[in-house]
Amino acid sequence: MKAPILLLTAGLLLLPVGALADPKGGLAMHGEPREEADFSHFPYVNPDALKGGRARFAKQGTFDSLNPFIVKGGSADGMREYVFETLMARAYDEPFTLYGLIAETVDTPPDRSWVEYTLHPDAKFSDGTPITVEDVIFSYTVLRDRGRPNHRSYYKKVTNVEKTGDRSVRFTFDDSGDREMPLIMGLMPILPRHALTPETFEMTTLEAPLGSGPYVVDQVDPGKSITYKRNPAYWGRDLPVNRGRYNFDEIRVDYFRDASSVFEAFKSGLVDLRDELSPNRWAQGYNFPAMRAGRVSKEALPIETPAGMSALAFNTRRPQFADPRVRQALIRLFDYNWVNRTLYHDLFAYSQSYFARSELSSHGRRADATERALLAPFPDAVKPEIMEGTFSFAASDGSGQNREGRIEALKLLEEAGYTLKDGTLVNTETGEPFTFEILARTRGQERLLLTYAGALKKVGIEVRIRQVDAAQYERRKQTFDFDMIPNFWGASLSPGNEQSFRWGSKAAKAQGSLNLAGVQNDAVDAMITAILEAKTREDFVSAVRALDRVLLSGDYVMPLFYLPDQWVAHWKRLKRPDKTPLYGYQIDAWWYDEDPDTSAEMREP
Known part of the structure; x- marks a missing residue:
């Protein structure tokens, strides 16, 4: 066609x-x-990919709806x-x-x-x-x-x-x-x-919906699994944008309670592919029989998009996090070098930008003339060292002591109205101890947070780590019912309207938005507007960097880590195209071939 x-x-x-x-x-x-x-087709697909087979994927958590367009329920x-x-x-x-x-x-x-x-x-x-x-x-x-x-x-x-x-x-x-x-x-x-x-429309439903896409819902086991069947009469199968894509006859997604269960399912062959986010597992967890027998492939694939921001979000709607000096102190208490070495085999990189790993990052770059003009109406919105590109989140000597960090943090906390009394950090005026809760969803998150809580305890801050199930976690996240919460904000090479949903002042009051930190900042709003109004790529990049500088200056989140590559493990019956696009691998361009000696070019698709 x-x-x-x-x-x-x-x-x-x-x-x-x-x-x-x-x-x-x-x-x-x-x-x-x-x-x-x-x-005729996108360059990152194989237009002759085989059609057929069954792909099985895994998801941690559960679902209670087939409507992905509403806030209520989990789709x-x-x-x-x-x-x-x-x-x-x-x-x-x-x-x-x-x-x-x-x-x-x-x-x-x-x-x-x-x-x-x-x-x-x-x-x-x-x-x-x-x-x-x-x-x-x-x-x-x-x-x-x-x-x-x-x-x-x-x-x-x-x-x-x-x-x-x-x-x-x-x-x-x-x-x-x-x-x-x-x-x-x-x-x-x-x-x-x-x-x-x-x-x-706003009611949750498990009734199979009607769409126009390449698959239809075939089977639903509520909360446990969903199976999609390729529609042989799909109207758009020969369009250039679809050629070489949607190759599996059947796609099944199984839900598991925790990350360990997901990995065990993958090792046993019940799941065909997994994105690996754990450096520990990547470094040590893949020595199982199928891997040793050569039936499983483990690849670090290139990806050229911004890494996004993985961080602990401060809920600035809560009084204990309203003062930026408190947030700065808590960031300074995070011992990145020690955590990365002892917990993650030094495989992570430290996030220094909301758009790390790309030209959109402001880190290490002096603000250009366009940025300075955009930021001129907001003279206090960006810290001087961030404007000059000389700022980096402090790294310790990796000994696990972080003495300099504790000294700087206590100074900031004292300026914010707190004092250390009998080993407990208290509000100087009220005498109330400084405590808060961090919400966790996975054991991996809990391990990191417990490490961080130990560092906070050394300056008299008592932190409660609360791990909840997926449904409660999402509910509390959507209603901003937390003190601090881990989150990942993905990023593309063309950020736009979604930035308002994440950081805009109006989104701070809209339940279900991703403005988890409660950012209400005129400079942020103005930079988002500049991004949306940019007519050239050069002006656009400057506007994104300016937004990056304002967000970094606000200390709204405690940055964590990002992966330098895209870590993927899959059973070799799943094949992929040779080319990986800017945004990383696209699973809808993969195909199934049980016979490792038969290529897609040798068989009729």
Whole structure:
């Protein structure tokens, strides 16, 4: 099937607002899409990959819903990826570029004040019902009014939606200047108007939903497993964005109570693949019979995206963390070098940025002229050493004593109104001891936190480590019912609207958002706006670095570690393409081949 042609006007400033540009192969956030209009497949897939077989994955925790678009309940893994589709598909070897999927073409003016999509004539839901403009408008309305907070926040920037043709729909945006909105709307999941009731949309359900994606829900064992079956009549199987993808006939996700059970299932062959996040296990845990027999592969795959931020978030809504000096003291008490060596075999790197491992990081870089201009209205928002690129989170000598850290921390705590009395840190005015609770979900988290609690105890701070089950952990996380909590905020090469959901002032008050720290900072809001309004890659990178500097200066989280590579272990019956994209491996490009001597090129897909 010939690739759909997408129409793009962004960036051609000499064209009038309504004019169409030459046909393009996609829509990029900055610059032009890499692929030509007639591209056949993404470069990181094997277009001749075998079709068939069964892939089995594992998830820790449980689920009680098949609706991934609402706050209530915990949705089963894979619903967004396998059952529901978006208007456009993302390329994972470009910072932020979309290509046609449900939408065959896209048009947007240079100022990106509106976007118009024309639907693919063959697009249909898995029950055979064609996808219409009315379905698109219905999806927008339901997600705006009843979806997760990120959908509600993003879609409020749409001021008008109208049907402009039998297969075309136009979204007009407000005057916020958010240039990401045409891409945000391109990633909107499309729901079936004939199979959903808006009034019950926010209720959890275990009834198999109707989507348009390559798989349908086959079996559900509530809270324990979900099985997806490849739809042989999938309408989009021959599109360029899908060629070489979705190769397994069946995908099963089993749920386990703890990480140890997940690993045991993998070792026994009940699970085919695992992302390894534990340096201890990576260094010492893979000496089991199947590995020694050569039936399991262990690979450190390259990844070129920002590492994101793994950290302990201070809930600044709580009075004990309202003073930044207290947060700075607690960060200084974390002995990174000793922890990394004794707990993690020195395999981790210390996070010095919210965008570590990429050009978006401000660490070690002096703020450029664009950054300084953006930050000028907020003279106290960034610490001088962070502005100059000379700041690093302090590292100890690795002895486990961290004497300098304790001295600096106690000085900061004294300035914040605390004093050490009979071995207990107390509020100087009230005499109340300084105590707090850290929420944990896994034993691995608990081990790290107990180590940290021991360091805090040396300065008179009593910390309670509370490990809770997955459901309670998510509930407390979504309602901000914690003092401190571990979390990971992933990052891409094109951060955008999600930054508002994570760090924006409005999100601090929206339950279910990822602004766990409760950040309410005018400079943060302004830098996010600058990111969204940036017209060139250069201005965009400067705006992201400026945001990084403000967040680092606020001491909202205690940074932890990141992996230098993507650690993956898998049974060799699962095969992968030779090329790994910027964003790391994509499991939907893998395939099943039980015979190790037979390649995909030798057999009919």
